[in-house]
Amino acid sequence: MAVISEPAAAGRRSPFDWLQTILPKLVLAPSFAVTIVCVYGFILFTLYLSMTNSTMMPRLDSWVGLLQYEKLWSDPKWTISLVNLAIYGVLYIGISTAIGLLLAILLDQRIRIEGALRTIYLYPMAISFIVTGTAWKWILNPGLGLDKLMHDLGWTSFTFDWLINGDMAIYTIVIAGIWQSSGFVMAMFLAGLRGVDSDILKAAAIDGATLPQTYRRIIIPLMRPVFLSAFVVSAHLAIKSFDLVMALTAGGPGTSTWMPALYMYSLTFTRNQMGLGAASAVIMLATISAIIVPYLYSELRGGRRD
Amino acid sequence: MLKTYLTATAASLLALTAAAYAPSAAAQAKEEVEVMHWWTSGGEAAALNVLKEQLQKEGVSWKDAPVAGGGGDAAMTALRARVTAGDKPTSVQLLGLSVHDWAAEGVLADLTPLAEKEHWADHIPPAIQAFSTYEGKWVAAPVNIHRTNWLWINKKLLDKVGGKAPTNWAEFEALAKQFKDAGVTPLAHGGQPWQEATTFDAIVVAVGGNDFYKKAFVDLDPEALGSDTMQKAFDQLRVLRGWVDPNFSGRDWNLASAMVINGEAGMQVMGDWAKGEFIKAGLKPGVDIVCVPYPGSEKAFLFNSDQFAMFSLDDKARQDAQLKLASAIESPSFQESFNLVKGSIPANTEVKPDKFDSCGQKSMADRDAFKATGGMLPSLAHGHAAPAAVKGAIYDVVTNFFNSTQSSADAAKALVDAVALAK
Numbered sequence: 001m002a003v004i005s006e007p008a009a010a011g012r013r014s015p016f017d018w019l020q021t022i023l024p025k026l027v028l029a030p031s032f033a034v035t036i037v038c039v040y041g042f043i044l045f046t047l048y049l050s051m052t053n054s055t056m057m058p059r060l061d062s063w064v065g066l067l068q069y070e071k072l073w074s075d076p077k078w079t080i081s082l083v084n085l086a087i088y089g090v091l092y093i094g095i096s097t098a099i100g101l102l103l104a105i106l107l108d109q110r111i112r113i114e115g116a117l118r119t120i121y122l123y124p125m126a127i128s129f130i131v132t133g134t135a136w137k138w139i140l141n142p143g144l145g146l147d148k149l150m151h152d153l154g155w156t157s158f159t160f161d162w163l164i165n166g167d168m169a170i171y172t173i174v175i176a177g178i179w180q181s182s183g184f185v186m187a188m189f190l191a192g193l194r195g196v197d198s199d200i201l202k203a204a205a206i207d208g209a210t211l212p213q214t215y216r217r218i219i220i221p222l223m224r225p226v227f228l229s230a231f232v233v234s235a236h237l238a239i240k241s242f243d244l245v246m247a248l249t250a251g252g253p254g255t256s257t258w259m260p261a262l263y264m265y266s267l268t269f270t271r272n273q274m275g276l277g278a279a280s281a282v283i284m285l286a287t288i289s290a291i292i293v294p295y296l297y298s299e300l301r302g303g304r305r306d
Numbered sequence: 307m308l309k310t311y312l313t314a315t316a317a318s319l320l321a322l323t324a325a326a327y328a329p330s331a332a333a334q335a336k337e338e339v340e341v342m343h344w345w346t347s348g349g350e351a352a353a354l355n356v357l358k359e360q361l362q363k364e365g366v367s368w369k370d371a372p373v374a375g376g377g378g379d380a381a382m383t384a385l386r387a388r389v390t391a392g393d394k395p396t397s398v399q400l401l402g403l404s405v406h407d408w409a410a411e412g413v414l415a416d417l418t419p420l421a422e423k424e425h426w427a428d429h430i431p432p433a434i435q436a437f438s439t440y441e442g443k444w445v446a447a448p449v450n451i452h453r454t455n456w457l458w459i460n461k462k463l464l465d466k467v468g469g470k471a472p473t474n475w476a477e478f479e480a481l482a483k484q485f486k487d488a489g490v491t492p493l494a495h496g497g498q499p500w501q502e503a504t505t506f507d508a509i510v511v512a513v514g515g516n517d518f519y520k521k522a523f524v525d526l527d528p529e530a531l532g533s534d535t536m537q538k539a540f541d542q543l544r545v546l547r548g549w550v551d552p553n554f555s556g557r558d559w560n561l562a563s564a565m566v567i568n569g570e571a572g573m574q575v576m577g578d579w580a581k582g583e584f585i586k587a588g589l590k591p592g593v594d595i596v597c598v599p600y601p602g603s604e605k606a607f608l609f610n611s612d613q614f615a616m617f618s619l620d621d622k623a624r625q626d627a628q629l630k631l632a633s634a635i636e637s638p639s640f641q642e643s644f645n646l647v648k649g650s651i652p653a654n655t656e657v658k659p660d661k662f663d664s665c666g667q668k669s670m671a672d673r674d675a676f677k678a679t680g681g682m683l684p685s686l687a688h689g690h691a692a693p694a695a696v697k698g699a700i701y702d703v704v705t706n707f708f709n710s711t712q713s714s715a716d717a718a719k720a721l722v723d724a725v726a727l728a729k
Binding site for chain 2: 055056057058071074075077137141142143144161163164166249250252253254255256266267269270271272273
């Protein structure tokens, strides 16, 4: 486009033309600067910090090489954090995708009050994780919530004490996370389902495919890009999850529900081990990159082909 | 194309920097103190107001910079950002060893001339001075002393079960059993790491004595940390775990205090800030709520002390205001009125004990008596004994033990490993 307009404009350059070329760049420049410094600049800064012996404040002259990474991998709390992230990540992504898909398929059957139902399922996403965490903390507290309700109703043998049981507490975070996110995943799938070409469905019907067959063989395979998007969105939510853990269990009971983000925050800001905290942040970034970069690569490549 | 982008980018960066510096230029040349703190609850804010009014009489204006929440964690994060940006406040509320951390960064002012003029060294207990000074120079003004090894008992319940305030472990166990038999939760506890550590502090000093506590938590001697005595301390914590109601996880300390107030629980191990809750509920400490040192720890005063650290400033007017602030903080009139509200005792020993309740008076008597015996011991749980990294590592071990079925021997071993890793 630039090549075509060039000869015409060359004849009569005015200040207005100059402004027209420069204005978009001027408007974009501040956000460009902020992104360069505050995102990429600080990523490099964190990487550097992780190789120093910084304690309370950044100490740039205390180079220690990879010592912080050795310390990180010998810290039992980091191991707990990673195991918890694996449990949480797999269950949270898997179950919220399954529930989201199921809800979307059910809603897609042209039922009557679909609009209202869709809103109800989508609402948890409008709430912040802090609120979700606090609400579920009360619901799952044996002295206040579900347990007490069942006892008051006369079902005295009922117990649900996962929140205060170190072995099970991580699963309460999974429950709250799924409650929050499956509606959003449902919305993504619903959009995908509405985009399926009706001619294909008609062709399947003519060939005598039953409804389950249509879904299993045709529609769900067509949802592949939606699966990918849902995975990427929930995977990075899982890795950086901090507020939900903080509000629901604050890492407890004991240290049983620590997660990498909580680890990073505690070490950097409350325990004066900034170097170690930075090292854990770098590992988290590497984990997220391992998921996002291939996704972006495939997306951008796909875009060029169109 | 790329070049225009970069030029525009550089220009906008310059504009941003200029904008950030503009307001600080205008704030100069008048006597003003900016005080960063996390005393935002009603009583604490009222207590600080006394200081504010005192300074305003001297022509110093007060700029409040409260950062609420997290026992100061949030304030410390904000402080880091401000110091990094070169925008230092006049004074910041700090706890324990963090005063030394900031002094080591070279950002604190030297108050020694003022301290010498006002004879701070004579009025402030040596154990507290250790935290207000760095390399022989005064860098902070101590406000108060909290005692953390208190046991609070609901008097009405104590009379009902016919018990008496325990002075040793056997009596403590007997009383807990009496409460249990009467259908009352013996011990109110909040399942947060710092609360478990506060209890463990008191247990360690009760089981091992003052020297052992010092060796383990101040000197961080691996032998003491892994010793049989430490295992006995864990054993005792395990017994206490059995006296707690099932829903303690994550409970705030003031809710645990409320359980003692309304008779759901008999006792609570907590620092003397709990007095504020009791007073608010209309109970009189020493009368309706019995206070005794944690059984076995009568010879120890585990303390934490709030300090106002003074940051080094360039502007002369602000420096003068800073000295007026420091002087006002150490004045007996402020120390008395502040500590009466806060529940702690004054750091300045000139203040008379008359207006304090019997628990406060006991604290003040012990503070003076233990000066010679070495019974003033810094609290580990409140960041006075060991650096934040070690404190955090010990929190993890203690809270893990309390919330699991780990054996005392394993816990002591984990303690040694965790401290070694964090040191």
